[in-house]
Amino acid sequence: MSEIVDRSAKSNAAGVKAQTLADDVFSQMRDAIVRGDFEPGSKINEPQLAAQYGISRGPLREAIRRLEGAKLVEIKPNAGAKVISLKKSQAFEIYEIRESLEGLACRLAARKASSEDCLKLRDLLAAHEAQIQSEDGRLYYQKAGDLDFHYQIVSLSRNQRLFDLLCGELYHLLRLCRVKTSSQPSRPEQAFKEHHHIVDAIEHGDAELADILMRRHIASAKNTFINALNQIDEELSSGD
Amino acid sequence: MSEIVDRSAKSNAAGVKAQTLADDVFSQMRDAIVRGDFEPGSKINEPQLAAQYGISRGPLREAIRRLEGAKLVEIKPNAGAKVISLKKSQAFEIYEIRESLEGLACRLAARKASSEDCLKLRDLLAAHEAQIQSEDGRLYYQKAGDLDFHYQIVSLSRNQRLFDLLCGELYHLLRLCRVKTSSQPSRPEQAFKEHHHIVDAIEHGDAELADILMRRHIASAKNTFINALNQIDEELSSGD
DNA sequence: TACAATGAGATTGTCGACAAAATCTAACTG
DNA sequence: CAGTTAGATTTTGTCGACAATCTCATTGTA
DSSP: OOOOOOTTOSSOSSSOOOSSHHHHHHHHHHHHHHHTOSOTTOEEOHHHHHHHHTOOHHHHHHHHHHHHHTTSEEEETTTEEEEOOOOHHHHHHHHHHHHHHHHHHHHHHHHHOOHHHHHHHHHHHHHHHHHHHSTTHHHHIIIIIHHHHHHHHHHHTTOHHHHHHIIIIIHHHHHHHHTTTTTOOOOHHHHHHHHHHHHHHHHTTOHHHHHHHHHHHHHHHHHHHHHHHHHHHHHHHHOO | OOOOOOTTOSSOSSSOOOSSHHHHHHHHHHHHHHHTOSOTTOEEOHHHHHHHHTOOHHHHHHHHHHHHHTTSEEEETTTEEEEOOOOHHHHHHHHHHHHHHHHHHHHHHHHHOOHHHHHHHHHHHHHHHHHHHSTTHHHHIIIIIHHHHHHHHHHHTTOHHHHHHIIIIIHHHHHHHHTTTTTOOOOHHHHHHHHHHHHHHHHTTOHHHHHHHHHHHHHHHHHHHHHHHHHHHHHHHHOO
8 A cells, every 4th residue: 555666766677678768878877977987077978978878869868857857967058967066065955954854754654654664674773783793784884774774764654755855866966975985984883773763763653753863863974974074175185 | 145046947037038948948838837737637749749839859858858857747658748647645745845844944044044034034024914904915925925935934044955945846846736726715814923923933043943833834734725625526526 | 478369179959750659440350 | 249450640769960059279469
């Protein structure tokens, strides 16, 4: 009943070939941008990219228009598209929005989650704990693991548009600037505790508390992230 | 410094002719959809529309791709685009998101607004009061006036992305389904009081209170809106 | 030497035509 | 008469070519 689905994965799932060239190239380019294969701020050259993907400029331009809709490129008339380059202040803005929206997701999840749902969350956290204690725990935790947790919470909100907005747009944007701070130390143990407290609140159906705890959790992530960015700026200006 | 700007108005401002056909047709179609000129759920016929706007299918398809990005149409491969048709549950989802985000906007506005800013808000509300007491007050207030107020609050948040999201996307979507409930009775006096209380909180720099008041204000709007939709459903099913 | 005009090259914007897919119609079969 | 299949028509997807615009280097002049 009303399952939350990732609509953004139109094509690149297991072996399902794309329906249209524009959609296919859109997925490829989106992943490439988020992965950091395109330098942020770099110009997008239509003839070159069309040749690279083996398509004509028509579908390519449609793909670029979709990227514009996903806020991953900026288009200026008669000047072409550029890969977005997020400044610190813009990353901060996105974190502010995420803080509010994930608070909402938690609030809704606390009202709607079944005991089964909570069990699945606990399982996920248990798997995370095992990973933390393994050698590459830190890396795993902050990369895929943390994201898994937030994904699952958002789907428990049973608000499809909220899911699309957070998981289909904002997360991509944040990953884009996280490429810079790739090896940020993070704080796995602390985050792990916070996750458990959030699940506690959801399990008790305490929507208000779940909201507050999640917002606090994201605020911490925001701070460590901004600090990492500041540090990079300092290194650049001192080493230059 | 750092003025909040409506980036969505690329073309249709005063006399400034569009830079590119695709952008121009995008604006026209977006306005037409929001205005209700396109029946929600109706199919978009490319050859016909291209002829209507006097352009070829290339730019038209790019415009449609941008509309897809704005969530105003849905595209299925090899089947074309359809104007979005929001169900009650989806409108509800959008209101939930709006509630959270405008709360955030208020919270930020309370922290950042200068006394000048507050004065402008008061002026706006005073103008509204005059309108309310005039003959077509009700209509004015709920249409342009109410929106003006919310626009201004969101600008005061000084979060450009929040502004784009709320004023550039969500408001359009809500206006789209408000077309149905065109003459909803609303509650101008009550809303007017709430607006004043919100400005009070912002003036005092009480971010927490401003947040709560705005969320409550939108929750009321959400309820009257959903009730109006329910009433329409009843009329349809009984009169049929 | 500094600076503006000019022109060549490259890039974006637009178009019409063709290919592939879907839809509709109508005839055919049980 | 219902259901299915085959063909015709419409619509979407893709391509290559041309026009408009921008960029940048070169040249000429003060």
